[in-house]
Amino acid sequence: MDRISQLPAGILDHIMGILPIQEAAKTAVLSTVWRDIWYSLSQLCFDHHFFCYMDRKYRGARKSVRRSCGLHVINNILLQHSGSIRKLVICFSNAARLGAKSPSYDMNQWFLIVTQKGIEEIHLRLAHNAYQLPDCIFSCSTLKRLHLDGFCIEPFTVPCKLPNVTSLCFEYVDFAPTSPSNYALDVPVLENLSFKNCVNMSQFNFMATNFHSLTIETNTFCAWRTFLPVNMNLTCICNLNLTDSSLQYLVEELDRRLKRGLPLQLNVDYLKLSDHYCQIADRTSAFVRLLRLCPKLCKLDIRFWFVEACNTMDDAMVNALEELRSVAQAHNKLLALKLSSVNRLGFKMIYIEELLASLPALEKVVIISPFDIFDCKEKYEFRKQVLNLPRASVKAKIVFV
Secondary structure, three states, X not given: OOOHHHOOHHHHHHHHHOOOHHHHHHHHHOOHHHHHHHHOOOEEEEOHHHHHHHHHHOOOOOHHHHHHHHHHHHHHHHHHOOOOOOEEEEEOOOHHHOOOEEOOEEXXXXXXXXXXXXXXXXXXXXXXXXXXXXXXXXXXXXXXXEEEEOOEEOOEOOOEEOOOOOEEEEEOOEEOOOOOOXXXXXOOOOOEEEEXXXXXXXXXXXXXOOOOEEXXXXXXXXXXXXXXXXXXXXXXXOEEEEEHHHHHHHHHHHHHHHHOOOOOOOOOOEEEEEEEOOOOHHHHHHHHHHHHOOOOOOEEEEEEOOOOOOOOOOHHHHHHHHHHHHHHHOOOOOOEEEEEOOOOOOHHHHHHHHHHHHOOOOOEEEEEOOOOOOOXXXXXXXXXXXHOOOOOOOOOEEEEO
């Protein structure tokens, strides 16, 4: 007797949900129990692996046929689904060549179906700007997490509200220009907002006064006259996660707001900075300016950009480090410091020295070095060098990872 089939339906749903969806489909032939679970599966994941599987399965067919086969399968699964859907993942990069609708599938119908089945999480990645999302996505009352990758978000011409969304992530999204006649997206309980390599973020019109976590990742070739959504309330942010290039743009945006007489003291208590070019004076200066605006900072996490060791400094860099020392000395609430991708020489070591010697309240310092650049002797010498650096806080304990 099949003991697994006798487990509660919720457990069977979880088991089938963690399988690749093409494998989950095969279990439907085992028994009526598994077939019923398949037709009511609460997590549907059509990711890159699914489309690669479909491509291999129909490798003898024309490219256009192979590309459309996966979408046809998705269409059939959604139309035959008989239960609730908690999570939907569709990651397909060839949709631009196929369009949103054909005789074998209709994307608009997909999203109308899932938004009426209690959906809580949606992750969509299609070809860049290939498909305009229907309004039902932005008016779904059960949705809690929404991740959109590769879309153009048009202005909202009707009121749209996501009453239960706590996490909103935009990746490679282009926000089309808005006008005063357009509506703002109402996200009243939003907690986490992320922009990753997006264009025209300032055009995203939304209402979310109490979100506390903001992530901005940009490449070094992006530039905007206005960087952030104009109605974004920065004072509610507690967790701030930036890449080095987005740091530069954010500080410039804050300077523009300061000139308009807007309040600028932030309530950030956790700051994460990735890919920091610590040897560039402008980047260090931008980092210092942001630190000055975050007097409540408790935890600082810096991941350095890997660069060749360099020990030469110009006057601009000397001045930037002096500013860093002065601002760091005033941070008497900063208790935890994490530094990643650290090597023994160059400006990274200077950063460690300046921060340890300046931060007065540090209690824990975590230093992570690339595992492949040190032999045992170098690792010992590096740790010895760091442990011998002066510390402004007698409580500061250093941990090496």
